[in-house]
Amino acid sequence: QKEVEQDPGPLSVPEGAIVSLNCTYSNSAFQYFMWYRQYSRKGPELLMYTYSSGNKEDGRFTAQVDKSSKYISLFIRDSQPSDSATYLCATSGNNNDMRFGAGTRLTVKP
Amino acid sequence: DGGITQSPKYLFRKEGQNVTLSCEQNLNHDAMYWYRQDPGQGLRLIYYSQIVNDFQKGDIAEGYSVSREKKESFPLTVTSAQKNPTAFYLCASRQGQAGGIQYFGAGTRLSVL
Numbered sequence: 001q002k003e004v005e006q007d008p009g010p011l012s013v014p015e016g017a018i019v020s021l022n023c024t025y026s027n028s029a030f031q032y033f034m035w036y037r038q039y040s041r042k043g044p045e046l047l048m049y050t051y052s053s054g055n056k057e058d059g060r061f062t063a064q065v066d067k068s069s070k071y072i073s074l075f076i077r078d079s080q081p082s083d084s085a086t087y088l089c090a091t092s093g094n095n096n097d098m099r100f101g102a103g104t105r106l107t108v109k110p
Numbered sequence: 111d112g113g114i115t116q117s118p119k120y121l122f123r124k125e126g127q128n129v130t131l132s133c134e135q136n137l138n139h140d141a142m143y144w145y146r147q148d149p150g151q152g153l154r155l156i157y158y159s160q161i162v163n164d165f166q167k168g169d170i171a172e173g174y175s176v177s178r179e180k181k182e183s184f185p186l187t188v189t190s191a192q193k194n195p196t197a198f199y200l201c202a203s204r205q206g207q208a209g210g211i212q213y214f215g216a217g218t219r220l221s222v223l
Contacts, residue, residue, distance in 0.1 A: 004152075006152070008150055031209065032209040032210075034211065036214075041198075041217070041219070042216055042217065043116075043200055043214035043215050043216045043217045044153075044200070044214045045214070046211055046212075046213070049211055051209075088152065088153070090212075092208070092209050093208070093209065094208050094209055095208050098155075100145075100152040100153040101152055102150055102151055102152040103152055
């Protein structure tokens with residue numbers, strides 16, 4: 001079993017839709033949670049960073065962490081064609097053990 | 111401009127050849143990382159370094175080597191022992207302590223001729 005499971009998609013939605021991206025993880029010691037966005041042939045860029053459980057909102061993006069169920073989510077409201085990218089979830093604990101999901105490829109169609 | 115610079119963007123390796131990927135950062139970060147990305151597999155850790163002159167193997171270190179002689183630089187050598195080197199290689203550096211945000215370079219795509 002992978003430490004971080006993420007549905008690779010691909011996921012295709014119409015412009016303006018609400019997108020839900022999800023990951024599960026297995027290590028209860030993980031307490032830092034991140035979402036990265038990666039455009040084709042580019043390096044990942046940080047989108048959201050959350051410590052422990054709870055919600056964090058930044059514009060059209062909301063990150064949720066439920067440590068009791070080891071479940072992390074990213075919601076994108078009013079999705080735009082420019083949101084088309086691969087989204088990677090990542091988690092880590094108090095050492096150099098950052099683990100990444102496989103990434104979900106999202107396409108937002110105009 | 112602060113950031114992480116990887117070069118070259120594209121690299122081709124001949125059979126039996128060692129090649130070196132460059133990674134330079136001017137963020138003053140202590141920790142640096144090398145990842146390999148294959149389609150559908152996410153990022154896998156090759157090597158990491160927390161301070162100058164020290165580095166540790168990651169999950170898939172076989173066939174790779176690194177050095178950390180300067181804080182700003184963390185080059186990765188893909189040796190001839192790595193039999194399946196074709197992949198996208200990403201360098202990252204970490205802000206602050208363990209659990210801190212990792213920032214990535216633009217990547218190097220390595221292919222075998």
